[in-house]
Amino acid sequence: MSGRVTVVGLGPGDPSLLTESARRALDGATDLIGYFPYVARVPEREGLVRHASDNRVEVDRARHALSLAAQGRSVAVVSGGDPGVFAMAAAVFEAVEQGEPGWRDLAITVEPGITAMLAAAARLGAPLGGDFCAMSLSDNLKPWEVVTARLEAVLRADFVIALYNPISSARPWQLGAALDLAAGIRPAETPVMFARAISRPDEAIRVATLSEADSAMADMATVVILGATTTRLIPREGKPPFVYTLRSVKGVA
Amino acid sequence: MSGRVTVVGLGPGDPSLLTESARRALDGATDLIGYFPYVARVPEREGLVRHASDNRVEVDRARHALSLAAQGRSVAVVSGGDPGVFAMAAAVFEAVEQGEPGWRDLAITVEPGITAMLAAAARLGAPLGGDFCAMSLSDNLKPWEVVTARLEAVLRADFVIALYNPISSARPWQLGAALDLAAGIRPAETPVMFARAISRPDEAIRVATLSEADSAMADMATVVILGATTTRLIPREGKPPFVYTLRSVKGVA
Known part of the structure; x- marks a missing residue:
């Protein structure tokens, strides 16, 4: 053939x-x-x-x-x-x-x-600069308990987490539940990045703290990146901050 | 400026x-x-x-x-x-x-x-087809206890795991320790992929089972991908197998 x-x-x-x-x-x-x-x-x-x-x-x-x-x-x-x-x-x-x-x-x-998380990371700075995970938040192909068990494991182990398929009209509540789970484990000021349609005409980026983050900030075209405890913002005059994750980790995760 | x-x-x-x-x-x-x-x-x-x-x-x-x-x-x-x-x-x-x-x-x-894991995955088939993590195995910038705590967390949660910086002359034993940790958690037949210098003249790929996998199969130019329990081989006549990870997960991780 x-x-x-x-x-x-x-x-x-x-x-x-x-x-x-x-x-x-x-x-x-x-x-x-x-x-x-x-x-x-x-x-x-x-x-x-x-x-x-x-x-x-x-x-x-x-x-x-x-x-x-x-x-x-x-x-x-x-x-x-x-x-x-x-x-x-x-x-x-x-x-x-x-x-x-x-x-x-x-x-x-x-x-x-x-892939979306690399394009998003490049626009933001270097938020994937340490160990990171990529997870689909969709429960079409795996039970929601598997999603939450995995999410909790990587939240506790302090990985940066890229969430693909965060939300859709058929899956409206899962991202909110994931953000709630994160808020119970990571500090309120942890950066959460919503990167939508990167490099397309309707590109939109938003950086929030975990306590501000809301599932309404995402849609089907968004990848959501949850920072680790080592993810930092560099403020800039009149421009969005750079976001990056330290290459070094001091203590035990 | x-x-x-x-x-x-x-x-x-x-x-x-x-x-x-x-x-x-x-x-x-x-x-x-x-x-x-x-x-x-x-x-x-x-x-x-x-x-x-x-x-x-x-x-x-x-x-x-x-x-x-x-x-x-x-x-x-x-x-x-x-x-x-x-x-x-x-x-x-x-x-x-x-x-x-x-x-x-x-x-x-x-x-x-x-990035290396995407190039390696493309050559192998689709081993990153489910949820996955990327970790550096180097303990130059983080304590070894952090590396093992993270590795154990993602092994137990059944992520596919891409290991960057698996080995070097200054870090000769860490990959062996990581493979031992994996062997205590995942089945012996789990596919482990060693992808070296992908797309360069000295490219080399090896697919082993977890029980066969040995740190001597990697060098500084290698990315090592540990399969999940849902990672599968498709044997082919006279050619290396395709490796892919199921998009679906049935039970609880």
Whole structure:
């Protein structure tokens, strides 16, 4: 079989944050598969077939990509950010494991991208400067008790925590519960960063203290970063503060 | 002051994994500052002054960059991977906070890059497909008890764990101790991935089980990824297996 699937990370949004390797993978594709706003980011060109779909069908989309590749097509599955971080790559490999045996012989590659927390951190300063975690706050794919057990573990161990999928119309209360849990463990003045649509025209950043932080500061396009006890603000005249996390830790966590 | 500091992520090594935005930042610099192998990755050009230095002087290097910018220079501080992940960005902001008040008014920006764990994950499949942590195993900047307390917390909470700075000649035993700690908590067959110098000519990848994993499989250029209980291998005929982590979690962690 000469078909291929490349799972491509489009980065946070601005085309200048794409890698050259990802761009080449898009240029070489015959078919594009992905959630429609990501497919829409790729410029039209002759011979490129677009298969845009809704957000809630990751494994179906992955199977579609693999079956097109099995027919000899060169398929780019597009994800925002990095495809390996709460995005399409895991769904593609899940479909490979559960699907046709021949799919294992396809050329399947992943092109990494700038994931939301890295783009957000770069805009803010260096809030991920120490040990950190990335968690999805969605309880669509794991029980809420798992989310809270994990969150409590990393709050107590003083990791910086990037929360992906913090809120949606179907999951309106989970972020508030997570912030309440954090407020019971970390100091009230801990910086909490809400980074929305970084590098896109509707980019918005807000830095609050944990006691001010409110789930209304986030939406589906936001990554929320909870600072550690070593996360600091550098105030500036007439500009937003820099936020960074110390590289050093003095005592026991 | 018209000077500027841009902290630039060079990605894992291959120039095609640089973002266009990072490349532009390098093109616009008058001065390059960084650990010498990173400075060496940037092509020579007329008018570009190179200040390469050793690895153990991050804050001195940051102060140097800021003082050059205060003189009106356009300084690019270069890091491998992403500058905000165990790299130069936090050192730059630490130097800003502790340094001349005027440094806070400089234009200081960060250009994100593909950090080692994302490059490694992309080569392997999707091992970061669930919740994950990034930890530095170095005890140069934090007590070893903090490292082990954090590691134990995330092992018990079933995060995938990317270990940066796993081993060096000055820190020969820490990775072995970390693997022993993991072996006491996670099943013997858990996949452990050793990803070395991804995208560079000396790239090497090894996937072992936790019971086979040995600190001799890593060196300074390696990122080690400890799988979660939901990390799976997909065997392939005559090729290395794909590794991915399930997006779903069934029970309580």
